[in-house]
Amino acid sequence: MEFKKVSDRIYYLEQEDISDTPALGYVRGDVFSLMVDAGTGAAHVERFMTSLEENGLPEPVFSAVTHHHWDHSFGMASLEAITIACKNCAKKLAPFEDVKWTEERFSEMLESGAIPTFCEEHIRMAYPDLSAIEVFCPDMIFEGEMVIDLGGCKAVIMQIPSPHGSDCIAVYVPEEKVLFIGDGLYEGIVGSNWVDDPEEVIKLQKLLRNLDFEICIDSHSGVITKSDALANLAERVN
Numbered sequence: 001m002e003f004k005k006v007s008d009r010i011y012y013l014e015q016e017d018i019s020d021t022p023a024l025g026y027v028r029g030d031v032f033s034l035m036v037d038a039g040t041g042a043a044h045v046e047r048f049m050t051s052l053e054e055n056g057l058p059e060p061v062f063s064a065v066t067h068h069h070w071d072h073s074f075g076m077a078s079l080e081a082i083t084i085a086c087k088n089c090a091k092k093l094a095p096f097e098d099v100k101w102t103e104e105r106f107s108e109m110l111e112s113g114a115i116p117t118f119c120e121e122h123i124r125m126a127y128p129d130l131s132a133i134e135v136f137c138p139d140m141i142f143e144g145e146m147v148i149d150l151g152g153c154k155a156v157i158m159q160i161p162s163p164h165g166s167d168c169i170a171v172y173v174p175e176e177k178v179l180f181i182g183d184g185l186y187e188g189i190v191g192s193n194w195v196d197d198p199e200e201v202i203k204l205q206k207l208l209r210n211l212d213f214e215i216c217i218d219s220h221s222g223v224i225t226k227s228d229a230l231a232n233l234a235e236r237v238n
């Protein structure tokens with residue numbers, strides 16, 4: 001997992017396929033810095049903070065969590081930053097807060113679909129001891145859109161339509177023409193299957209077409225150009 005520089009203000013810790021670990025984004029403002037997503041847990045957060053230190057970058061004051069899936073949100077318990085998520089994401093995380101993670105409870109969650117079976121293998125890789133899982137809910141909850149002036153650039157944190165789920169947000173940095181899109185381009189996970197939602201794909205297509213950005217940072221693929229992201233969506237509705 002390399003720490004990549006996109007510009008003087010935009011960085012990300014690379015994703016890892018084998019463990020399904022997502023990229024963690026970073027926006028350096030002159031006053032505040034913002035992290036995009038909270039990662040899989042303590043080890044992932046530590047890796048990110050070490051990368052910042054090695055690169056002389058300040059720790060983030062805020063972390064915007066792109067959606068509730070474990071690989072994006074479980075790291076919240078290990079963060080000092082103020083965590084931000086949309087209302088739908090907070091709602092989806094609430095049942096996991098204060099849970100005692102045991103084999104039995106984990107099996108129930110897999111059976112009920114609360115945790116997609118697709119995630120089991122990766123959760124076990126990150127947490128050989130399930131009792132180490134700790135889930136925190138976000139500190140700040142918004143609906144629609146919120147803007148943080150980071151100093152020298154803004155972070156526009158916005159709910160987006162997405163086939164991946166109803167709680168997806170993206171972080172748009174207009175000055176840099178960068179969009180952190182989380183898993184927003186992906187299909188939804190139901191059990192171990194990927195299920196697309198053409199209506200949401202069309203809505204997302206419309207939003208991306210009208211947004212002035214050049215690249216998006218996708219949680220599991222890294223940098224994608226705007227035209228490649230739009231081409232990917234177009235293929236799914238034709």
Ligand SMILES: [Zn+2]
Pocket residue numbers: 067069164183
């Ligand atoms: Zn996801």
